[in-house]
């Protein structure tokens with residue numbers, strides 16, 4: 001039986017390195033937090049790591065984005081959108097931040113300028129961006145439009161607990177969760193970059209001190225294509241209970257994003 005956390009637990013959190021005013025704070029799949037600095041002449045992002053209680057700088061953002069949004073995508077990247085600059089002009093720019101590299105890449109602009117807008121993740125993984133204000137923040141006008149951002153990725157087929165169904169897990173179990181990425185005529189599993197894989201917030205298990213990953217190839221569904229079986233490190237607080245699905249995200253060695261999901265059932 002696990003012990004309950006104390007009702008109130010406080011620890012002093014180290015200060016951010018850039019003074020900032022921003023709403024753009026995003027919990028990442030690995031437990032770190034992306035903090036996008038907005039109100040600063042040298043805009044940038046910082047990462048808070050709870051395990052070390054410290055902030056470290058990331059790549060500078062392409063523009064100051066006070067009153068912008070930052071939203072975690074299903075592929076593990078973060079969509080940064082809109083905001084305003086130091087001259088109070090509201091912006092239509094958008095960018096993608098990659099937690100693995102810390103790099104921020106500007107992408108196509110939104111359809112209009114937006115600050116103080118909302119960004120909401122839909123069930124299909126798209127981001128709904130609505131409203132906000134446009135123009136000059138000293139004399140803005142309310143923007144009644146909305147738009148969708150669709151993350152790009154190549155869909156893949158996965159089998160959680162290969163060969164078994166339903167995919168049942170005990171709520172408080174510790175161990176590993178095996179997942180097969182199924183190879184096909186369009187996916188050679190040797191092209192998968194194992195270090196980039198996440199299963200709904202769980203990371204790939206590595207072997208002891210060597211730090212090596214423990215995947216292996218086998219044809220789990222006997223279709224003639226080699227499949228990649230990867231072990232993910234389970235955690236107590238993974239998914240609370242009930243039925244649902246778990247999403248595997250990652251990249252190929254050439255940087256192409258991949259994504260697949262399978263049903264799971266958590267039992268007490």
Ligand SMILES: [Ca+2]
Pocket residue numbers: 159160161162163164165166167
């Ligand atoms: Ca299965």
Ligand SMILES: [Ca+2]
Pocket residue numbers: 182183218219220221222223224225226227
């Ligand atoms: Ca196969």
